Amino acid sequence: MDSREVAFHIERLLNFALKKGLIEELDVIPSRNALMDLFKIEKPYEGEIPEEELESPSPILNKLLDYAMQIGLIENTITYRDLMDARIMGLLMPRESEVVKKFNTIASEKGIEKATEYFYELCKASNYIRMDRTSQNLYWSTPTEYGSLEITINLSKPEKDPKEIEAAKKIPQSGYPKCLLCIENVGFAGNLNHPARQNLRIIPVKVAGEQWYFQYSPYVYYNEHCILLHESHIPMKISEKTFVRLFDFIEQFPHYFMGSNADLPIVGGSILSHEHFQGGRHVFPMEEAPIEEYFIHPQYPNIKAGIVKWPMSAIRLSSKDRDKLIELSSHILNTWKDYSDESCDILAYTKKNGELIPHNTITPIARINKEGEFEIDLVLRNNRTTDEYPYGIFHPHEELHHIKKENIGLIEVMGLAVLPGRLKFELEEIIKFLIGEEKFSPDLYGESSPLYKHIPWIEELLLKYGTNCTREEAENYIKQEVGNKFLKVLLDAGVFKRDEKGKKAFEKFIKTVGFEKIDMKGDLK
16 A cells, blocks of 8 residues: 555545544644654645545544554554554544533533433544444344343454563553543553553543543443443442432433442452443343332332342332432342341351451442333342352352353343353354254364363253254254353342242342332232
């Protein structure tokens, strides 16, 4: 590629940025000059630029990244390309203050829904949200007795080159930014250990009298997947303040749900060091799950309460009275934190070196329901481990690790499985056995084989479905069986099991909180 061709692609990118509102007409010349300087181009392209309707800048960026590699600006690895990608788009981004001003203007004139719509489109156009990658994720739903569970195989986060991993180890750790969520990420150039964020913008939001910031996830797992993060790098903690914050946010953003990962290892999220929530505009299977047992609390007669028909142990509360919901949610949390039931392997604390280690916490999810009420699901969690279950008693058990080994966080709790990208290849290989394209023999797959961990499951599938399936049949069987595995993952993560013993134990806890059982009409049972 020569410099004239690169200048042509720079013009294409400027046109894209204009159409998507990243820059305005007055910004074209300085933006062009900045891009020419980056690529060491002496003069701009002077020919015709064809009209294009692109949803993503990726096709143009890929040409520019190829040239950057050609002239030695970057090495030919995914991470170096991503660093340059963000650097290029950073030259076309409005300033943080300009984005915030426009967001607030739209919110005041047209409403918060239009403001988030503007911001979401900006984040996609800037390539901060990598739609070119998230669109590659595999997605399907699986019918179960608890409703249709959602399955996604995450192909959007590229794996690092082994050379990059080695090079990253040699880079001194500056501790800046402290984590991937800190506000200092805005405009950060990145390195092999930390993604570039020149194209990141965040929106300040006052929540419960505190300063928080609203942004979108770069790898959206569902529509408008957003993150609400505290201004300070403080650890996550589920407390009464959590419920105040959740309800305050959804009152300001009623078209979004907002929830939190639990605040303990194993049952918590991947970043416990920075207080944050996750939300978005998506109806999860859990939200559609019905109440199967109704309760009332004498001190909170205006709150509807019940156990959700869900594989995990969830209590749903709803009311117009936000303050009373916060009170009752806090009472449930505090009761659960100290609650033990040895018959269900639930211990609130264990001792280690003379210190009490807490094990009980909650994953909360808040929303405005169809009746216009505040609604919150409180999912009971426990992170205790034993010799039998070293990864966690209420964690996917080892026989499920060939499909899902990672923490069951907020997104999975609500019924969306985020499964590792390795499964795309592995499931495709298993399909070949079901359609008779390849013959299966367990002796052919040693411990180093990606299929080794699947051997017992493959044998079950072949026994159940045989080797003469059509491709369509095999794909459908695999999707259903993966969905069934995810259901078992959620059942493992439930503290009160779905059998009679577990249901009675759950009701015992509910009564400990002070609830009384009622029928659907509201009469005491």
